[in-house]
Amino acid sequence: MMKYKEIGIKKGIKLHLIQTDKFKTNLIAVFLTLPLTQENVTKDALISAILRRGSKNMPTLTQINQELEEMYGASFDCGIDKTGDNHILKFYLESINDKFIPNKNENILKQSIDKLLEIIFNPLTENNKFSEEYLMQEKENIKRIINGRTDNKALYAYERCIEEMYKDKPYGLYKYGNIKDLENINAKELYEYYKNMINECKIDIFVSGDIKIDTEKMLIENENIRNLKEREANYILNNIEKKEEAKETEVTEEMDVIQGKIVIGLDLTLNNVEQKYDALVYNAILGGTANSKMFQEVREKASLAYTAGSNYSKYKSNIFIKCGIEIKNYQKALKIIKKQLKDMEDGNFSEEDIANAKKGIISTIKSIDDEQDTEITYFFGQELSGEKISIDEYIKKIENVTKENITKIAKSLKINTIYFLKNIETAEEGK
Amino acid sequence: MQIIENSKVKEKVYIEKLENGLTIMIIPKKGIQKKYVIWGTNYGSNDSKFVVPGEDKETEVPKGVAHFLEHKMFEQESGINSLDTLTALGVDANAYTTNDHTAYLFECTENFYPALDELMDYVQHPYFTDENVEKEKGIIGQEIMMYDDYPEWKVYLNTLEAMYYEHPVKLDITGNIETISHINKEILYKCYNTFYNPSNMAMVVCGDVNPEELLEEIKKRLINKKSNGEIKRIYPNEPENVLKNEVEQNMDVSQPLFTIGIKDKVVEEKERVKKHIAIEILLNMIIGKSSKLYKELYDKKILFSAPSLDYEFSRGYAHVLITGQSKNPKEVFESFKKEVEKMKQNNIDSKEFNRIRKRIYGEYIKEYNDVSDIARMFLSDFFKGINSFEYLEEVINISKEYVEKILKDVFVDDKMIISVIKR
Secondary structure, eight states, rough: OEEEEEEEETTEEEEEEEOSOOOOOEEEEEEEEOOOOTTHHHHHHEEEEHHOOOOOSSHHHHHHHHHHHHHOEEEEEEEEEEEETTEEEEEEEEEEEEGGGGGGGGGGHHHHHHHHHHHHHHHEEEEEOOOOHHHHHHHHHHHHHHHHEEEEHHHHHHHHHHHHTTTTGGGGTTTTTTHHHHHHHHHHHHHHHHHHHHHSSSEEEEEOOOOOSOHHHHHHHHHHHHOOOOOOOOOOOEEEOOOOOOOOOEEEEEEOOOSSEEEEEEEESSSSHHHHHHHHHHIIIIITTTTHHIIIIIITOOEEEEEEEEEEEETEEEEEEEEEGGGGGGHHHHHHHHHHHHHTTTTOHHHHHHHHHHHHHHHHHTGGSHHHHHHHHHHHHHHHHHHOOOOOHHHHHHHOOOOOHHHHHHHEEEEEEEOOOOSOOOOOOOO | OOOEETTTTTTTEEEEOTTTTTTTEEETTTSSSSSSEEEEEEOOOTTTEEEETTTOOOEETTTTTTHHHHHHOOOOTTTTTHHHHHTTTTTEEEEEEEEEEEEEEEEEESOHHHHHHHHOOOOOOOOHHHHHHHHHHHHHHHHHHHHHHHHHHHHHHHHHHHHHHOOOGSSSOOOOOOOOOOOOOHHHHHHHHOOOOGGGGEEEEEEEHHHHHHHHHHTOOOOOOOOOOOOOOOOOOOOSOOOEEEEEEEEEOOOEEEEEEOOOOOOOGGGGGHHHHHHHHHHHHHHHTTOOHHHHHHHTTSSSSSOOEEEETTTTEEEEEEEEEEHHHHHHHHHHHHHHHHHHHHHHHHHHHHHHHHHHHHHHHHHHHHHHHHHHHHHHHHHHTTTTTHHHHHHHHHHHHHHHHHHHHOOOOGEEEEEEEOO
C-alpha cells in the first residue's frame, strides 16, 4: 500500500513522504524551483554542475563516489529541467533499502538523506566563493553540452521548434543557457547568486520507500536545513496558458543528416482546467499510441516513417507532432499530417478510437505508483500546478471525456511552427 | 513447478519445462499494478546459417531476417495488426531483436488474459504475403536510416567490425538495405518454422499473479506442436586475435565518441557468471566513477563523464566495451592500457575491491524494482544458460585472486581496439 503525506518543514520548504513497500530501493529527490529567466538560466545550469563536484565534507567527485559505493552502490544524479516557465534543479539519490543489506547495523536511508542535502546545501567553497578549478572545468562541461546539442537530431529538432515558437520568451530558453553568458560568470558572483537562490526558491524534498525512520524529525534537525531561511517561495504556478494568435511559420534547417525530422508545434487554447483531460485524449488519438492516426497513416499505411507520433505539453498548452522521414518525402508527409488534423476537427474518429485512447491513458495512470521516480514526478507536477487530485479522480476525469470535448480541442488547435531538419544537398521532389 | 528462492533479494521464480520443450518462468510480485509478459525465441540476428532439424544440408539466409520476422509477426490474416489489437486493449505491446534472441512482450494493468490471448495467438500464427513483405521493406528501410544517424550505434558497430573477422555479431541486427531486399515470404516461413518451435522458446511473466493458475492458462493457449529437435547453428571459425586495432569514421558529432573493445574467449557455461562479475569489478576499478584514472582524465578535461562499461557474450563471442565521449580518445586508450599494466604489477587493493563489490551487489538488488527489467533479465540470461539469481550469489563469494586471474587473462594489450567517431 502506498501512502502519501505532505509536511511543511519551513515556509517554502516542503517534505513529501511516499510510504511504499513495493521497491528494493529508497529514492530521495530534492527539487529547487525558480522562475526561468534569460538573466539566470546559464547560472542555474552551472550551479547544478558545480554542486555535484564536491561539498565541504566530501570535497572531490572521487570521494563522493567512493562514499556512495560504500553505501552498497547508492547512486547520485542531478539535472536541470524547464517545466512551464520554471527552471528546476533536480537532485536524486537512490540507495537500496536496509532490508536487503547483508550488514544489519547500517542505516542507509539516513545516510542517503544526509549526503544528498550535504551535496546541495553545503558546497565546497574557498574564500567565500566556489572553487575556481571546479568552475573552470564545469564551464567547459556546460559548453560541451551546449555544443553537443546537435548530436541527438530528433531531440534537437524538437527543442529548436520550441525555441522558434517561444522566441524572446522564457520557455524559448535552452535549459543549459548560452555560451556568451557562461564565459562571463565568475566564482564569486556565482556563489553570491547561489546563496540568494537557495533562500528564495521553492524547495521540495521527496522521500519514497519503505521508510522506518522519522524523516520529518531528521530534516528538522539536519544542519543544512536549519541553515536555510523561511521564504515566500518565488516560482510560477503552472496554470492554463493564454495564447496569442500566431501566424503559421515554416522553419527549415540544414545539417549533415540522413533522415529528415519534422516537428510541428501547435497552440491550444483552453477555456478551463478540465479541458486538459480532453487534450490528453485528443493527443492519444492523434499520435499518442500505435493505434493513433499518425502511427497508422504515416507509418503503417504510407510507409513514410519509422517514428511518427505526438505529445501534449500540459504546462504550455501545446501539442507537438514528430516524425522521422526520408527527406524527399517532406511535402507528402506534411500533406498526410495536415489531413489527420483536419480529420480530427471534422470528427472523423470513432467511439472505439476514443475508448482505446482512454484505456491506454488509464493504464498509464494506474501504473504511476509502480515506479518511484514516476510517482515523484506525478506528485511534483501537481505541486507546481496547485491542482491536487487523486489517481481515482484522475481516471474518472479521463473516463468522462466525450467526442464533443475532443473536437472542441481539435478546433481550437492552430499550427504555430513547422520545423524541418534536412540534409544539405537533397532536392525536393513530388509536391 | 520448480521454485527457486533467493534470500538476498527476497524473490522467487517458478519454473516449468513443458513436454513440448517450452520453458515458462514466473516471478510473482505482490502489490504491483503492472504485469509483464515476454515470450522469446532463442534466435537472433547472428543465426543466419543453420541446419533445419531433419535436413542434411545447411541453410543460409540474408542478414536481417530475424529482425524482419519480428516486424512481420504482428500481421494477421484478418488484416488486423496485432499491435493495434493489443493497443486497443490498453496494453503496452512491443517486440525487439538482439544478436541472440527475439522477444514479443506486453505490459498491462487491465485486460491481462485478453492480451495474453492475442500475444500467444499472433506468435503462433504467422501470416506472410508477397505484398506485406514488400511493404515492410519501406518501414525497415526508414529504421535502418534512423540508426545511420546515431553516432552511438555506429561507434558500437565499428568496434565489433574491428574485433571480428567472421562472426556475424559484427553485422547490424537489422541487416542493410541490400540484404533485406532479398527477403521473401518463403525465407520468413522457413526461419519461423525452424526457430519458433516451443523447444527453442521461453516465456517469462512478472507481476501480481498466481503461478500455478497462470501456468494452466498458458498451457490452454498453446497450439499442439511437438518439439522439433536440436537446431544446428553454424558460426564461422573466429580467430582469437582482432582484425584491426583502430577504426575511425567521420560523422557530425560535437565531440568524438569512442569505444574501447577487448575481444575475449568464450568460457564454459558454469564460469560465465563469475567471469562477468569479475570483469565488472575490474572495469570499475580501472576506469569507473571512483577510480584514480577517471579523476585524472576528468581533471585534464579528457573525460567529462564516466564511460559506460559493458561485457557482452553469447554463442561464440565475448567482448568488453568501454564507451564514452572525449576530445582525445587516443589518450584515453593509452592511459587505460597503462593503468591495466600497473594493476597487473601491483595486484588489486583489497579495500577498493570490497567497496566495488558492495556497489555491484547493490546494483544487482536494484534490478529487481521493475517488472519489465526483471522479466527481460530472466529471459536473456536464460538463453545464455544462466539463472539470474546466480549473480546475487556469486558476487558475494567472488575472490580477489580470481579477479586478478581474469585481469591477466582478459585485459591483454593486443586484444584491445579503439573505435572513434569524429567530425
